[in-house]
Amino acid sequence: MGHLSTSLTHTHARTHAHAHTQYLLPAKNGEEQTMQFLLEVVEILTNYIRKTFDRSTKVLDFHHPHQLLEGMEGFNLELSDQPESLEQILVDCRDTLKYGVRTGHPRFFNQLSTGLDIVGLAGEWLTSTANTNMFTYEIAPVFVLMEQLTLKKMREIIGWPDGEGDGIFSPGGAISNLYSVMIARYKFFPEVKTKGMAAAPRMVLFTSEHSHYSIKKTSAALGIGTENLILLNTDERGRVIPADLEAKVIEAKQKGYVPMFVNATAGTTVYGAFDPINEIADICEKYNMWLHVDGAWGGGLLMSRKHRHKLNGVERANSVTWNPHKMMGVPLQCSAILCTNNHKSGLLQGCNSMCAGYLFQPDKQYDVTYDTGDKAIQCGRHVDIFKFWLMWKAKGTIGFEQHIDKCLDLSAHLYNKIKNREGFEMPQHTNVCFWYIPPSLRGLPDGEERRDRLHKVAPKIKALMMESGTTMVGYQPQGDKVNFFRMVISNPAATRSDIDFLIEEIERLGHDL
Template sequence: MASSAPSSSNDAPDPAPTNLRPTTYDSWCGVAHGCTRKIGLKICGFLQRTNSLEDKGRIVGSLKERQSSKNLLACENSEREARFRRTETDFSNLYARDLLPAKNGEEQTMQFLLEVVDILLNYVRKTFDRSTKVLDFHHPHQLLEGMEGFNLELSDNPESLEQILVDCRDTLKYGVRTGHPRFFNQLSTGLDMIGLAGEWLTSTANTNMFTYEIAPVFVLMEQITLRKMREIIGWSNKDGDGIFSPGGAISNMYSIMAARYKYFPEVKTKGMAAVPKLVLFTQNIHYSIKKAGAALGFGTDNVILIKCNERGKIIPADLEAKILEAKQKGYVPLFVNATAGTTVYGAFDPIQEIADICEKYNLWLHVDAAWGGGLLIANSVTWNPHKMMGVLLQCSAILVREKGILQGCNQMCAGYLFQQDKQYDVSYDTGDKAIQCGRHVDIFKFWLMWKAKGTVGFENQVNKCLELAEYLYTKIKNREEFEMVFEGEPEHTNVCFWYIPPSLRGMPDCDERREKLHRVAPKIKALMMESGTTMVGYQPQGDKVNFFRMVISNPAATKSDIDFLIEEIERLGQEL
């Protein structure tokens, strides 16, 4: 049914990681893929050639485990592992208090959870079924009034488990199928089955990342995965740092905190009043740097926006000019945020030239690769597996080249949590690196997906999305119904375009046309949501009026779904 992993080809370049400064997207990708292939070859070669006892032992152990797992699967209703079968159960007289840990609650519990699973499996099945809608749209007031008995209000008294199951069905019914092959609305789309299994397990394990004590396996998985990510980025020192955080905005916030602490460690105790007036530089495309600037006490006035070219890439000369201008005014430039794959255009900032400027002025370079990912030159990197890699929300990592900064920056040494007299190596208690105290287990689903797909699997998945973006671009670029927002091929999976309704075709560019065109995308989007057939984002950007931003990160999408989107936009927009 399925073959083993594809063999790696040997024709990729083999660059030394420290000298890599790809400037174009092609070289950037080439290097990233080359690096990936190289790691693949190394591991494959290693497994084929090695005869060391340890590795033999590991392979044999793994085979043994498989064997025992087979036995286990075959062993129906053994004492150790029960197999659960659903039976018809009347939930109308059962309540939450009848479930475990209630006495004799096991059977009801298993039946209830199996019933929930049935609802979820039906949802999963429909998610991938193109004959179903992406959403069944209702306005807030409609849902608040209660749709066909779906009552959102909370009450003092319990509802029966039967009603709880109905609530679960209704919650899914009135929601949005973000894994539907025709959901293109956000950067995070798709519903990965391994990731889903991982998240179900994570919920069931219900633990907390702050100490090794209560999350031993997850803490190690995080450490191993962060190291792997740093290797792929290309950082040569083994001792970098990082942590999974609740999303890219928080990862970016960590990068600013790390930079500030690195250059001005006294800020931790004395605050912003004790340091010079610091400024941060970024392009205007994502608000997370401004948000973090406000939160961390820099002030948004001190987040200086760098000009971009027509493709949405930072103009390095403008960055340098603004650094000099800030210095002349008595400010101290601290930090530059470059983006690898911007939110709207999917643009890659010229990382190498920015890195040179940062080196010249001794600034911290952070790369927000939340959407792009890959191989980079930076002091820190934000990498969101929940975007391009299709991991379930939430899954974002902040990676720092230098070890110890996160710990130094955030450590408060709470004695009640991070006791130093534990019996194990307490350096595995990672909680004091975080700005959170408790921290959700975001690692397992990602680790499990990596196990199940391998690096090559992720590579194929990303490549497929890139190919679909190219397909879309090629298909619409020369048609009168569409107009591209910028010239040239997309660098990422973002394809930005206007739909030109019949009434505006051939009309010369003027204020009237611009005003009318500005209203086209919102109208089509509203009709699209009403009909529930597909979802795609739109926004204005700088002096550009509202345009569609198509993004492809959903592994379920195929060329037919791209075709459908185009036809649907034309269908909904033909009367405008």
């Protein structure tokens, strides 16, 4: 490879300097130039990948928006009328990566989605090359079948009998959650599809005060209104209190509203709390409400025999959101909405179908039930399945289990390291959430001044961290708690030494605040 790289770079200097995109395929005799261009791009990408996993490289090289907009040396974001040479295009590729963030770096912990799985990446490269669309079997035969088989497997793992039910991959957990409310509404009030919300009574939804903000976005979008989303109180660990749900359901009924939908979160965004699904399911059954489990973050635990008990009762849900692109380490994006099927033609189909004649012709030569497009609110739908299918093939179910178990082990390691460490305090520990208290604050009594000053610590440390580029972790306030760090571990590249590094780095950067 070393020799190859050198010779490629050398040839490139000779041939690309004045070559433009019109010399590439489909141009006549464009094959050689195309192959060479693509290999040079791959060389840039593989160099980037190598560095991503190298702890001696930075996670990011931070610049402010105005700096990048003014143009870094040789890197100009402006678009122009005239084409650039292929040589410049390669430079642009290199610079785009240079000024970006290495989300696969072993010390990147900033988001629920981290890491760079090599097989998943290969899957994405193939997906882009196939460049097709999920709406019909006609133009995505293999991908449509992979999606169907994978969704069935996921439903089996959830625990629905024989994996029966329906589902679709959607562009992210927020859209998956939106689907859950749509199909619930369609189940109870199908006439809303044609007549609008005016045809239904005032429906109310319930979700934890700690749940993801997409439930609120959905209430606004679907014409339900955020005021008709009722927030549930949580216990000290961020889990919904079932008695509070029941009290609020009764209160809503007394006001003449129709309690329709409950979202139980399996792995809240900040604390990583798991709502008690079985107790919530009892209440849903009693009052005839739809039970959705938002397992965007925590759904991955279903792959682990050791940890899946945290989702006990999930098999009683009517629908489940599960994002393999989070804890399972699949490249972005890959989110599934899964549901049971107690409706004659399928709820997704019933809710969304419009039977467009130009796509879903009934007189095709194959079994058109494999045309899944009319289940979606989208028309075209990106192929999100292949990378996930390929990773599953390569790891086996058992490989995902090992990955999940390892992530939770690392969380436990972090928890144990900081629980008695001077200068750290924790409000919660499934996602490990914690404050770093600089020495200057340690003597202060609890009160307004300490809170105000502590609130500013995490943002300051985070800013210093991004400027030094050594690691990244998220922070936020929650309820009455001032800014704290939220440590989430989904990165397959992370080891105990990276966790230890994070702690020491926070101490180093925060010591003198």
